[in-house]
Amino acid sequence: MVPLRLLTVVGARPQIIKAAAIARAVERANGRISQTMLHTGQHYDAGMSQVFFDQMRVPRADIDLGVGSGEHGTQTARMLEGIERVLQRKEHDAVLLFGDTNSTLAGALAAAKLHVPVAHVEAGLRSFNKEMPEEMNRIVCDHCSTWLFCPTDTAVANLKREGFRIGLASSPRIDEPLVLLTGDVMFDNSLHFKSVAEERSTFLRENGLLSDGFMLATVHRPTNTDDPARLAGILETLCEAARVERMLVVMPLHPRTRKLMDSGLPPALRKRLSAGKEVKLVPPVGFLDMIALESNARLVITDSGGVQKEAFFFRKPCVVLRKETEWVELVQHGQARLAGSDPAAVLSAIGDFLRNGAPACPDLYGDGLASDRICEALLA
Numbered sequence: 582m583v584p585l586r587l588l589t590v591v592g593a594r595p596q597i598i599k600a601a602a603i604a605r606a607v608e609r610a611n612g613r614i615s616q617t618m619l620h621t622g623q624h625y626d627a628g629m630s631q632v633f634f635d636q637m638r639v640p641r642a643d644i645d646l647g648v649g650s651g652e653h654g655t656q657t658a659r660m661l662e663g664i665e666r667v668l669q670r671k672e673h674d675a676v677l678l679f680g681d682t683n684s685t686l687a688g689a690l691a692a693a694k695l696h697v698p699v700a701h702v703e704a705g706l707r708s709f710n711k712e713m714p715e716e717m718n719r720i721v722c723d724h725c726s727t728w729l730f731c732p733t734d735t736a737v738a739n740l741k742r743e744g745f746r747i748g749l750a751s752s753p754r755i756d757e758p759l760v761l762l763t764g765d766v767m768f769d770n771s772l773h774f775k776s777v778a779e780e781r782s783t784f785l786r787e788n789g790l791l792s793d794g795f796m797l798a799t800v801h802r803p804t805n806t807d808d809p810a811r812l813a814g815i816l817e818t819l820c821e822a823a824r825v826e827r828m829l830v831v832m833p834l835h836p837r838t839r840k841l842m843d844s845g846l847p848p849a850l851r852k853r854l855s856a857g858k859e860v861k862l863v864p865p866v867g868f869l870d871m872i873a874l875e876s877n878a879r880l881v882i883t884d885s886g887g888v889q890k891e892a893f894f895f896r897k898p899c900v901v902l903r904k905e906t907e908w909v910e911l912v913q914h915g916q917a918r919l920a921g922s923d924p925a926a927v928l929s930a931i932g933d934f935l936r937n938g939a940p941a942c943p944d945l946y947g948d949g950l951a952s953d954r955i956c957e958a959l960l961a
């Protein structure tokens with residue numbers, strides 16, 4: 582039996598995390614798939630990259646492009662060049678891409694131009710806000726793909742609206758792609774790692790945190806971080822939330838946010854933050870600590886796509902620091918509330934969730950077998 586030779590491209594933190602779910606399914610495919618791991622190097626700090634390979638048993642990168650940070654054009658161009666060079670060796674039958682980062686975009690363009698079929702995990706998501714770099718990346722990737730693996734019904738419906746035919750292609754190709762509802766590989770991960778985190782994470786104990794005794798926050802979107810006044814406003818609001826609700830906010834800081842904070846916060850806010858009594862800032866944490874934080878927080882406040890969903894996986898209400906979300910079903914079911922960065926809206930959503938909780942809700946992201954479905958579709 583000749584295995585399917587897959588080139589799996591990762592680069593940013595959430596992609597390494599999603600690759601862990603696929604890696605477990607590849608193992609279960611019993612030699613029918615051989616995977617080459619390519620790391621673009623978009624994220625490179627140990628706490629943004631290596632920790633996930635180590636903790637989540639992601640196969641180590643066979644190829645590391647070491648691209649690093651840069652302007653969108655420069656960064657994407659470097660990745661494009663590197664991925665193209667690898668694909669020109671003609672050693673791969675398909676390229677597997679995750680999500681909507683610049684690494685996704687580069688992988689999609691390089692593969693499509695060389696006629697190597699693309700499989701897109703997390704296809705069909707739309708924010709309908711093209712000012713987000715991710716929106717351009719995901720649209721381009723979907724339209725370069727041969728397999729579009731959708732996590733939700735909404736994602737399938739979005740693709741249908743863009744002219745994709747749903748579920749018909751028996752021998753998929755770029756002009757007749759397969760759109761398939763698979764469920765979410767991140768849900769697979771949360772099921773798999775919940776008990777591992779319970780066993781191994783010491784973060785709560787080491788930091789004196791009690792279950793349901795804190796709120797968890799993450800912020801990294803350019804819209805929330807690039808404008809110093811807006812970032813300061815969000816941090817001020819988190820301090821206020823902690824003061825009013827008498828509950829600590831724990832905030833693992835994305836390096837983008839850390840850098841922008843370092844370059845200019847009002848002195849009074851800086852002092853308030855460094856006291857650590859209201860908002861406790863910590864470096865980015867590994868996945869096991871993150872799961873421990875999410876599953877023990879009383880509430881989650883975030884602009885992250887992945888963290889919004891994980892909050893739901895652990896049935897924690899989520900205040901979304903954005904005006905729109907790709908994960909609309911969370912809002913529709915009352916599990917998440919869109920608050921943007923408006924202090925009054927954020928504080929009111931936090932207060933309401935803390936007092937009233939979120940309504941009961943069925944699973945929205947599949948059955949925990951999305952990764953197996955993806956591998957089987959690639960092998961069909």
Ligand code: UD1
Nearest residue numbers: 593594623624625626629650651681682683714715836837
């Ligand atoms: C990227 C993705 C975003 C995703 C996020 C996940 C794009 C356009 N954006 O955003 O969709 O939600 O990853 O976390 O692809 N930095 C470090 N060390 C690192 C990585 C980054 O210091 O290991 C700093 C650099 O100053 C860099 C900045 O963070 O310029 C932003 O990194 P970048 O990968 O460009 O974008 P993210 O904001 O991480």
Ligand code: UDP
Nearest residue numbers: 594595833865866867868871885886887888
């Ligand atoms: N995450 C983590 N440590 C952190 C912050 C996030 O392990 O300090 C995980 C989180 O559990 C989720 C993923 O990173 O699985 C989300 O990534 P991120 O917020 O960077 O990007 P997005 O999902 O918004 O693209």
